[in-house]
Amino acid sequence: MSRRKIVFAIILIVAYIPILGLLASNKVEPKISGIPFLWVYCTLWSIATFILLCLTYIVDKVMK
Numbered sequence: 001m002s003r004r005k006i007v008f009a010i011i012l013i014v015a016y017i018p019i020l021g022l023l024a025s026n027k028v029e030p031k032i033s034g035i036p037f038l039w040v041y042c043t044l045w046s047i048a049t050f051i052l053l054c055l056t057y058i059v060d061k062v063m064k
Contacts, residue, residue: 012052015053022042
């Protein structure tokens with residue numbers, strides 16, 4: 001497997017780790033600034049996943 005594919009795999013695996021955390025964070029009572037914790041968790045990981053996918057795109061352009 002090429003080095004480029006290994007880098008892609010690592011970045012994309014990191015992007016899917018939050019799915020495992022949903023089971024532990026599915027709580028309505030804890031709130032952050034009046035917003036349920038689960039909503040905050042999903043929003044932050046959506047942004048983080050976007051950033052990781054942008055990083056994958058940049059790595060793809062640099063490693064060609």
